[in-house]
Amino acid sequence: MGGVPPGSFALLLHGAAVSLLLAAVAIAGGTVFAIALATLAFSRLAVVRAVYGLYVYVVRGTPLLVLALLVFYALPALDLRTGPYIAGTLVLVLYVGALFAEVFRGGVLAIPRPQWESARSLGLPPFAKFRKVIAPLVTRYTLPPYVNVCVMTVKASSVLSIISVWELTLAAREIIERTFAVFTILGMAAALYFVMCFGLDRLGRRLERHLLRRGFVGERA
């Protein structure tokens, strides 16, 4: 079964920090990308709406690993000098962007009619309408599914280990292949992922309660 080499946990902890960083960048980038993407879904032009539909269909119907390998092998072919970190982060942003966009689209669809009508009758310009009406309401409606996708992002970042992005899963795999301390190392890795994902979930619920107390979040959408 092999002994656990000293310093394994520190190595895994370092990997977990990288995983968290990858997820944080993907969540931030994915959210910005998703806002742009979701506006396509409400375009007046059928072609633009179709582009949105196709993008979401392709991203949701293809494994993250296949997209990651595609970008990993295709980017050097475009003669851009990028390591797996750039390719991996890019893919993660593109991937979770589609998931966030679907969440936001659902939130916009949940905005009741009178809100749209009053925004129009106030004569709000488009940007003010987005900032004062759409963004607050969508935030209110979509907080729980948004947090779900955030948790999913942390878990999805593990897939990048296969394109040699060094993070928690790859750190664990490297130690296992050297030492065969399979159960201990994977147990530790699972515990670290659990703390990150479960912690994120609890943080989301806490935020929801906090906003609820301030009268911001209504009933769960």
Added chain:
Amino acid sequence: MTFARWIAIYGPTYVTGLGWTAMTALGAALGAIGWGCVLLLLRLSGPGPARAVDAYVQLFRNTPVLLPIYLLYFGLPLVGLPWPAVICGGLALVLQNGAYVAEILRGGLKAIDRVQFDAARSIGLSPWNTFRKVLLPQVLVYSIPSLGNQVVLLVKDTSLLSAITVTELTMQAKLLTEQTGAAYEAFVVVALLYLLLVSATEITFRAAHRAVRWH
């Protein structure tokens, strides 16, 4: 090389990969739904088992599926079970997706009227028969759309088995890319094949939903 020529030369490779992916996904999906039903039964059988099932579900929902895959692939040989990689990987998918299926079925359980429990008891059905003949069939029918979503995720997750040497679609594409030096052709075709599989899964579940809808 033109796309048509690429398909003509490497078509059989893709067919092999598609076969492995489809077989693994089908086996793991059936296994996961079965395991989810067992977890549901355990959850209903008392507060102790219900807490154990909750802990199991939380653990698997908050860890990536690659961990159980590696656990079984690297761990089973150490305990004297040198099973083929595809069995280890398939089993890992069953364990992970079974947790999600158990949650889905629990949601479906809420849709069933409490009166049915009393009705089942008053006609003398044992708890086991109540579960098997009254609860489970209804819960499964209510859960068809959500189960369909879960199976779609499972189909995509079979791609992770390429990390443990299973020669499914993603692995074939990787091998082709490394053999031919082509940058992306192999993966574009594989992406299309996954879209096909996912769409077929969605259509199947939608048809099943329509076929058994009685309300």
